[in-house]
Amino acid sequence: MTTLTTLDAAAVDRLRQETPGTGEVIHLNNAGSSLPPDRVTDTVLDYLREESVRGGYETAAAHAERIEGVYGSIARFLGAGTADISLTDHATRSWQAVFYAFRFGPGDRILTCRSEYASNAIAYLQVARRTGAVVEVVEDDESGQLDVADLERRLDDRVKLISITHVPTQGGLVNPAEEVGAIAERAGIPFLLDACQSAGQLDLDVRRLRCDALSATGRKYLRGPRGTGFLYVHPRLRERLEPATLDLHSATWVAPEEFEIAPDGRRFETWERNYGLLLGLGAAADYAMEIGLPAIEERVAALAAQLRADLSRIPGVTVHDQGRRKCGIVTFSVAGVDSWDVRDALHGAKVNTSVARPTSYQFDQQVRQLPHMVRASVHYYNTEDELRTLVETVEKLA
Numbered sequence: 001m002t003t004l005t006t007l008d009a010a011a012v013d014r015l016r017q018e019t020p021g022t023g024e025v026i027h028l029n030n031a032g033s034s035l036p037p038d039r040v041t042d043t044v045l046d047y048l049r050e051e052s053v054r055g056g057y058e059t060a061a062a063h064a065e066r067i068e069g070v071y072g073s074i075a076r077f078l079g080a081g082t083a084d085i086s087l088t089d090h091a092t093r094s095w096q097a098v099f100y101a102f103r104f105g106p107g108d109r110i111l112t113c114r115s116e117y118a119s120n121a122i123a124y125l126q127v128a129r130r131t132g133a134v135v136e137v138v139e140d141d142e143s144g145q146l147d148v149a150d151l152e153r154r155l156d157d158r159v160k161l162i163s164i165t166h167v168p169t170q171g172g173l174v175n176p177a178e179e180v181g182a183i184a185e186r187a188g189i190p191f192l193l194d195a196c197q198s199a200g201q202l203d204l205d206v207r208r209l210r211c212d213a214l215s216a217t218g219r220k221y222l223r224g225p226r227g228t229g230f231l232y233v234h235p236r237l238r239e240r241l242e243p244a245t246l247d248l249h250s251a252t253w254v255a256p257e258e259f260e261i262a263p264d265g266r267r268f269e270t271w272e273r274n275y276g277l278l279l280g281l282g283a284a285a286d287y288a289m290e291i292g293l294p295a296i297e298e299r300v301a302a303l304a305a306q307l308r309a310d311l312s313r314i315p316g317v318t319v320h321d322q323g324r325r326k327c328g329i330v331t332f333s334v335a336g337v338d339s340w341d342v343r344d345a346l347h348g349a350k351v352n353t354s355v356a357r358p359t360s361y362q363f364d365q366q367v368r369q370l371p372h373m374v375r376a377s378v379h380y381y382n383t384e385d386e387l388r389t390l391v392e393t394v395e396k397l398a
């Protein structure tokens, strides 16, 4: 398969044929968990079947090279070195492996963004309570993205970490991660990027992002299996971060009183993992690279823009997405209709969406006072006809 520069109707058709779920449902919950292509599902199932007749350790030994190859697949996907990759079981675990390795003290400042994700915010608050570190939320600009001027104004030598979400769970916003990366690099402050929603829909490259660490999940836009995730850590950060927890995989017990921490990304992993799922993750990353990240980004953004425009025309419907640059997540509400009822009505029409809840984004909620929002997250395998079904169903409710 050659790399497609743009996704025409024939290409989309072929990608849908490789995705059996597209014949069953109109799946607009790709920010939750997307439909995997056959190649991913087959990779996982074939491996599990082999384990069942051959033995788990024996199967892993027989596929050692392929398993090792998953590091290469994720590294290529991110523009990173193979040694900089850790394979985990989901994004939060990846993120925690880095965040909880920092040693914060009283008065140390952690800068984050308004659109920050709940699990990350809870971790900041826990560490702040425990250590006396201070969590500060950088302002948004008038477009709703992180205000880079406000970020720059806040920098001093007490700032120990800049940690933001690239694309939030609650909307189509794309935060200016590359600008944040440039600022963090100039100031010499570690920059941790939550790329959970951007991985697989935007053209990510850690060299361009200039982040010190990036966490992501397999099941969302990347179309990998559930229970997979990965982490990138730049060598300059990896070398100075001692993981908060270690085991016989992330470290080696070299003498009765001595252990050595793994020099590469394995220091942030644990020993036991589901190799079938990991191979499925590798297959998903290879699949995305074959299609081409710029082509994916272009189609996802175009479909979402179309959907926002169509929804905005319906009287009583409010589209809530912010930001100068927007991606595949579309959030909206219908005046006088509970968003859960909208979601259920859509489900009745075989359209999968989800509902965004304020407990996932309290910093944002504090300022924006949002109602519960329906979240329709489009992928490149969705079609204009599918979007029309959603719009017509919403029109009837409004």
Ligand SMILES: *Cc1c(COP(=O)(O)O)cnc(C)c1O
Pocket (backbone or CB within 6 Å): 090, 091, 092, 093, 117, 119, 165, 167, 168, 169, 194, 196, 197, 216, 217, 218, 229
């Ligand atoms: C889903 C999500 C996460 C958590 O991912 P898990 O794989 O469930 O750990 C983190 N950040 C953002 C922005 C998310 O949307």
